[in-house]
Amino acid sequence: QVQLQQSGPGLVKPSETLSLTCAISGDSVSSNSVTWNWIRQSPSRGLEWLGRTYYRSTWYHTYAESVKSRVTIKSDTSKNQFSLHLDSVTPEDTAVYFCARVNLGTFDYWGQGTLVTVSS
Amino acid sequence: QSALTQPPSASGSPGQSVTISCTGTSGDIGDYNYVSWYQQHPGKAPKVLIYEVSKRPSGVPDRFSGSKSGNTASLTVSGLQAEDEADYYCIAYAVISTLYVFGTGTKVTVL
Numbered sequence: 703q704v705q706l707q708q709s710g711p712g713l714v715k716p717s718e719t720l721s722l723t724c725a726i727s728g729d730s731v732s733s734n735s736v737t738w739n740w741i742r743q744s745p746s747r748g749l750e751w752l753g754r755t756y757y758r759s760t761w762y763h764t765y766a767e768s769v770k771s772r773v774t775i776k777s778d779t780s781k782n783q784f785s786l787h788l789d790s791v792t793p794e795d796t797a798v799y800f801c802a803r804v805n806l807g808t809f810d811y812w813g814q815g816t817l818v819t820v821s822s
Numbered sequence: 823q824s825a826l827t828q829p830p831s832a833s834g835s836p837g838q839s840v841t842i843s844c845t846g847t848s849g850d851i852g853d854y855n856y857v858s859w860y861q862q863h864p865g866k867a868p869k870v871l872i873y874e875v876s877k878r879p880s881g882v883p884d885r886f887s888g889s890k891s892g893n894t895a896s897l898t899v900s901g902l903q904a905e906d907e908a909d910y911y912c913i914a915y916a917v918i919s920t921l922y923v924f925g926t927g928t929k930v931t932v933l
Contacts, residue, residue, distance in 0.1 A: 741924075748825060749868075749911060749924035766920045800867055804922075807856030807874065807915045812867035 704728040706801050706813040713819050714795075720788040720820070724801030724813050731777050731784055732757040737804045740775060740786045743815075744797035754804065755784050791820045826851070826912055826925040833931040834902045842928045844895040844912035850923050852893040856915035859888055859897045863908045871910075872897060899930065907932045 710722035724738070731738060737756035743749045753765035755775045765773050774787040788795060801813040827845040834840040844851070844859075851857055857875045860868035870879055872888035875895060885900045895914070899906055912925035 739922075748926055749913075751920060751922040751924065754921070764921060768920070807854075808858045808870055809860070809868070809913060810870055810873070810879070812869075815865075815867050 704803060704811040706803065706811055708799070708801055708813040708816045710816055710818070712817055713821065714791055715822050716792055716820055717790055720791050720795060720799075720818055721785060722799055722801070722816055722818070723783055723785045725781070725783040726803075727782075729803065730779075731755075731782050732779050734758055735805070738775075738777070738784045739802045739804050739809070741800045741802055741809075742795075742797040743800065746794075747797070750797075752786065752788075793820045796820045824923070826914060826923055828910075828912065828925040828928045830926070831929045831931065833933055834899075835933045836902055836904065838902050839898060839900045840902060840930060841896055841898045842910055842912075842930070844897070844914075844925045846893050846895075846914055846916075846923065848893060849918050850893075850914040850916035851890065851895050854915045854917075855890070857888070857890060857895040858913050859886075859895075860911045860913065861906075861908045862911065868911060902932050904932050906930060 705727045707725045714720045737754045739754040740752040772789045777784045798815045802809045803811040832840045859872040862868040871886045875890045876888045910928045916923045
């Protein structure tokens with residue numbers, strides 16, 4: 703059974719970097735058949751896909767156009783986890799952030815969600 | 823890429839059926855069969871109910887069914903039960919711009 707466990711701060715100051723980690727159990731971050739994704743959800747923007755990382759003999763990263771200039775997703779094979787880093791946050795980045803595994807176009811496993819508030 | 827359009831709300835009495843639509847474009851729902859449906863209860867992560875338009879993961883009751891016609895996908899919940907009261911979202915693969923587009927969400931109320 704795949705489980706995703708999220709960790710990271712719930713409060714970030716404006717202009718700083720939001721960083722969250724998603725620890726994987728029951729699968730491998732370097733699996734060559736799935737991708738590892740970050741999604742956020744807010745009342746104003748709904749659900750929004752942010753980006754993904756995946757391994758196919760080498761590492762690939764794909765980011766949503768809306769956050770492409772500010773986002774980085776990293777993978778850590780030694781800890782079997784991946785992380786989200788969103789720079790220069792503003793109050794508009796306040797949302798619940800989820801990590802999720804995507805298998806053949808389906809978001810089949812999700813983390814528990816982390817509410818991140820951007821406020822001074 | 824614009825969000826997929828869903829009705830904000832739907833409702834039905836226990837035992838009845840409710841159908842939720844999800845309208846996209848030829849660049850997402852119309853072109854690919856990677857349409858999935860999710861149920862989300864308050865404070866919880868979404869849970870997949872339907873994948874690849876009409877397939878059900880193991881453990882999901884057959885009361886949930888999916889279909890697609892042109893640029894619109896649909897989720898039908900038959901034999902409504904109290905625990906079906908939740909928010910429902912569709913997600914579609916869209917190769918242009920952003921890889922995945924999400925529905926606007928539908929709140930289902932069991933009367």
